[in-house]
Amino acid sequence: MERKKLAAAAKAAFPNTIPILTGFLVLGIAYGIYMKALGFSPVVPILISIFVFAGSMQFVAGSVLTAAFAPVSTFLLTLMVNARHVFYGISMLEKYRDLGKKKFPTIFWMCDESFSVNVSAEVPEGVDKGWFYFFVSLFDYSYWVIGTTLGAILGQFIPFDTTGVDFAMTALFIVILVGQWEKEKSHISTLGGLGISLVCLVIFGADNFIVASMVGIVLFLTLLRRPIERRLEE
Amino acid sequence: MSNTQIVLTVAIIMGATMLTRFISFLVFPAGKETPAFIRYLGKVLPAAAMAMLVIYCFKGVDLTSGNHGAPELIAGLAVALMHKWKHSMLLSIGGGTVFYLVLIHLVF
Incomplete structure (x- = not known):
C-alpha cells in the first residue's frame, strides 16, 4: 500500500519537474566546468552541490574559495544571497507543516524551483500531497547533483554550445506567474512584487536588489493588509 | 586557502544556507499557533515572491x-x-x- 502511494506521488511529481531537469542539468554542468576552470578538483563542486544546493550562491562560493579565508563575511554574504528562502519558508509554513520524517529533507531541498512548483501545483486527487512535495524537491536536487557531477568530470568534452538552454527555468517561472495571475482574486501582491523588485533592481543593481525588494514587499503588504484581506474575503 | 579552510568555508556556506531555509519553520513551529500577521503573509507572499523571482531571472x-x-x-x-x-x-x-x-x- 505504502509503496503504491509513493509510486503514485513520484509519478505525479515528475512531469512538473521536466523543465527543471533541462535547466538544472545545463546549469549544473556549467557549474562543474566553472569550478574546474578555477582549479578545483571535481570532488569540490560535487560536494558543494550535495551539501549546499543553492545555485547562485555556489557560483559566488567559487570566487569566495579562491580569495582569502573570511568566515564572518562569508556567513553574512550567504545569508544575503539566499535571503529569499525566508520568503519561501513563510509561504510554505502550512503546506510543509505535517510532513513528518519528510519535513527535514523537503525543507533542506527548498530552492527557487521546488518552491515555485510546490506553491502552485494542484496535486491530483488521490495523490498524497506530502509525498508529492517531497518528490518534486528530491527530483530537483538529483538533477542538480547529477548535472554538477557530469560537468565536473566530463565538462570539457561537451561538443555543442549550450548557452541559453537554461532559459527553460525563466520560462517555467513566467508560466507559473501567468497561471497564478489567472487564479488569484486580487492582483495587488503580484503587481506589488513585480513593481517593487523592478524599482529595487534599477536602484540597487543586480547584486544587491533582493534584500531591498524583500523589505519593500513586506512593507507594502503590511501597509495594504486591510484592503487586501477585504478583497480576499469577497 | 588551505584544505581545512576550504572545508570550513563550505561548512559556513552550508550552515548559513540551511539557516535561511529552516528559520521560518523554527520560529513558527507546527505545534504553536502562528501569529495572524504571519498567516496573512503566508497567504499573500507567494504571489509577490513568484513575481520577484521572475524579475530575478x-x-x-x-x-x-x-x-x-x-x-x-x-x-x-x-x-x-x-x-x-x-x-x-x-x-x-x-x-x-x-x-x-x-x-x-x-x-x-
Missing part, C-alpha cells in the same frame, strides 16, 4: 548596451502570451526556450 539583462536585452524580453513576453493563449506548460516552456535559442544563436 532578468537581473543579468543589460538594457543599456549589447542587444539591450531584446532576446530575453521578447522570448519572455512570447512565453507569457503563449501560456495565456494555449495553457500548455510544455508548449510554453519548450517552445519559448527553442525560440530564445533561435534568437540568441541565429538572430542577434
Whole structure:
C-alpha cells in the first residue's frame, strides 16, 4: 500500500519537474566546468552541490574559495544571497507543516524551483500531497547533483554550445506567474512584487536588489493588509 | 586557502544556507499557533515572491548596451502570451526556450 502511494506521488511529481531537469542539468554542468576552470578538483563542486544546493550562491562560493579565508563575511554574504528562502519558508509554513520524517529533507531541498512548483501545483486527487512535495524537491536536487557531477568530470568534452538552454527555468517561472495571475482574486501582491523588485533592481543593481525588494514587499503588504484581506474575503 | 579552510568555508556556506531555509519553520513551529500577521503573509507572499523571482531571472539583462536585452524580453513576453493563449506548460516552456535559442544563436 505504502509503496503504491509513493509510486503514485513520484509519478505525479515528475512531469512538473521536466523543465527543471533541462535547466538544472545545463546549469549544473556549467557549474562543474566553472569550478574546474578555477582549479578545483571535481570532488569540490560535487560536494558543494550535495551539501549546499543553492545555485547562485555556489557560483559566488567559487570566487569566495579562491580569495582569502573570511568566515564572518562569508556567513553574512550567504545569508544575503539566499535571503529569499525566508520568503519561501513563510509561504510554505502550512503546506510543509505535517510532513513528518519528510519535513527535514523537503525543507533542506527548498530552492527557487521546488518552491515555485510546490506553491502552485494542484496535486491530483488521490495523490498524497506530502509525498508529492517531497518528490518534486528530491527530483530537483538529483538533477542538480547529477548535472554538477557530469560537468565536473566530463565538462570539457561537451561538443555543442549550450548557452541559453537554461532559459527553460525563466520560462517555467513566467508560466507559473501567468497561471497564478489567472487564479488569484486580487492582483495587488503580484503587481506589488513585480513593481517593487523592478524599482529595487534599477536602484540597487543586480547584486544587491533582493534584500531591498524583500523589505519593500513586506512593507507594502503590511501597509495594504486591510484592503487586501477585504478583497480576499469577497 | 588551505584544505581545512576550504572545508570550513563550505561548512559556513552550508550552515548559513540551511539557516535561511529552516528559520521560518523554527520560529513558527507546527505545534504553536502562528501569529495572524504571519498567516496573512503566508497567504499573500507567494504571489509577490513568484513575481520577484521572475524579475530575478532578468537581473543579468543589460538594457543599456549589447542587444539591450531584446532576446530575453521578447522570448519572455512570447512565453507569457503563449501560456495565456494555449495553457500548455510544455508548449510554453519548450517552445519559448527553442525560440530564445533561435534568437540568441541565429538572430542577434
